[in-house]
Amino acid sequence: MTRFDPIPPSIWSEGILQIPPRVVCDYRCELDALGRYENASGQSPKNLIGGIDEQATHDHFTWRFGASCVRTEYLMLDPRGLLAPVSTDILKCFSEGRIAVLDIPCGTGPGILGFLGLVAELRVRGCLPKQPLEVVITAGDISESARQLYDSMLNKAKPWLKHEGVRVKWKTYSWDAGDEPSTAELVDNWFSESPNFEEHVVLTAAFSGEAANNFETFERSFNHVASRLYNKCGTIIWVEPKMNDANKLLSKLTNMFKSIFPKWFGIEPELEDKYKWQHPFREDQLNGSLVVLRHKRLEDHS
Template identity: 30%
Template sequence: MTDRYLPPKKIPTSLWDSPQTLLRLPTQLTTAYATEIEARNLLDAAINNEPDTGPTGGISPQETELHFATRFSGSCGRTALAALDPKSELRDASDRIIGALSGGKVSMLDIPCGTGAGAAALLTTIATLREQDCIPCHPLEVRLLGGDNSPHALQIANSLWTRITPALRTQAITLHHELMKWDVKDEASTVDLLSKWLNKGHDSRLHFILAANFSGFLGTSSNLKNAQSQLNHIFQWAGTRAAQTIWIEPQTNIADSFLSELYANAIKRVRRLFTTSSENPLKPHAKSECTQQHPLTKPKRFNVRLSLMMLDHKERTP
């Protein structure tokens, strides 16, 4: 791809070491994560367990904190990899993400937000690119709504997003965040979520949905069946707002099957949407992978594998 907003050769070494194909998380994010980990006495769990292992979620505080200690960094890595696309494997995903967060008022919905990895990684990556003069530093106001079914995860996300807010402000990014309990299988809960998101962003330049790491729950046919009507409802409202939707999953057979089924079901019912991350309608997602530096112990590295699907409004110019 030519004429990208962020050509791979311009990605700063603080985020990407090209010879080693090594991804590094933004300093603002690693600092906030380390502080949060230490405050919760989770440093041993975060360092001694293999990254991207452990529970994929959980309602109990114990499961949620172990998830935060072990899977947070991998979730951040997949989101940062999508935004940077250093190997040019994700078509125009990087351009769409950077363009969406280029300035003005943006209403962002992060579902399921979990402990806040996706939005935190996305915004701190943009902040680092601004700091390194890789992209323009226009004033950006982000109205961020996170929804998740775990009250303890919401508590951690709230704390983490609060910690990164001052660092974002130094790069002309103003973050207003709010979180709410959300059950993807419940109609009333989904209506409440969408109503709050749309009301918060009534005068926004752009609406943006970040969905990530849902295949662990929705990868089973029964859960997806029970949630599909609510997901279609979200897609329909996204279409009315010409919203951009980025869906990020780990690169697994379950996730790949889930994304294909999700897209096939949605496209039958939501005519305003089309996929931009793959030319193959049977596999409407793109893939990329790299090695990532552990945010808490630099010598430690692990693999990050990403499956990405982007949905966009049909009337928008690709």
């Protein structure tokens, strides 16, 4: 049972997920500017992960942007209804009002653009009303080249999002996930850029490859972000591909929240699903998977 009957074929056709069309257009433009379109149209290398340097960033953008984008898109769309209540709550957050997003690590923007691109397409197709929506994003990543691509992709999206009633503002910051003072400064900026917002959402996507095997390095930063939400109406969403590293990371996170924040955050079971998605530049249909862990939003105790 889906929430949209029918789901627009521009995003879901014969059981195959499509990247939102205008995201594909912007992605193609960016690849052309980098001279990477032909690479993106070919076969993807295996075991590719992002990195700090420009080469690693551009490789990841070329061959992994689409997979990361459809993962958050699928979570919000939830065509088979297996990811509720997380999927329904995310869609509600991004339907109207004012939402402050902490996007960490932001990479080149596929996670947030999966959400925003889907919302815009659903509005275009009449599946969602065009209620005023203001999204303020504080984005952190250690890679300067990733932040530059993030800025470029969001700048391309801003006009068509505005046309659908979605006003988006963002700032990117250098963020070292293993350094608690860097995290404290990032959260300070997040709150100062979104005073009196109704919703605060932390989006952490595709971080398991690094975080699962170096959890102790990042644990203090994870603790810091969570503790700063003590008096906010906040939600923390972890979205990962269904892999061993993801299972390891989410298990460690669950144990951390149970031991440190049992009174602040509700602990929900992990949800998972598999799907097929259409490559944007060739006929191939690819396999995708996700596992999501949400630490439930808090009542505003202020």
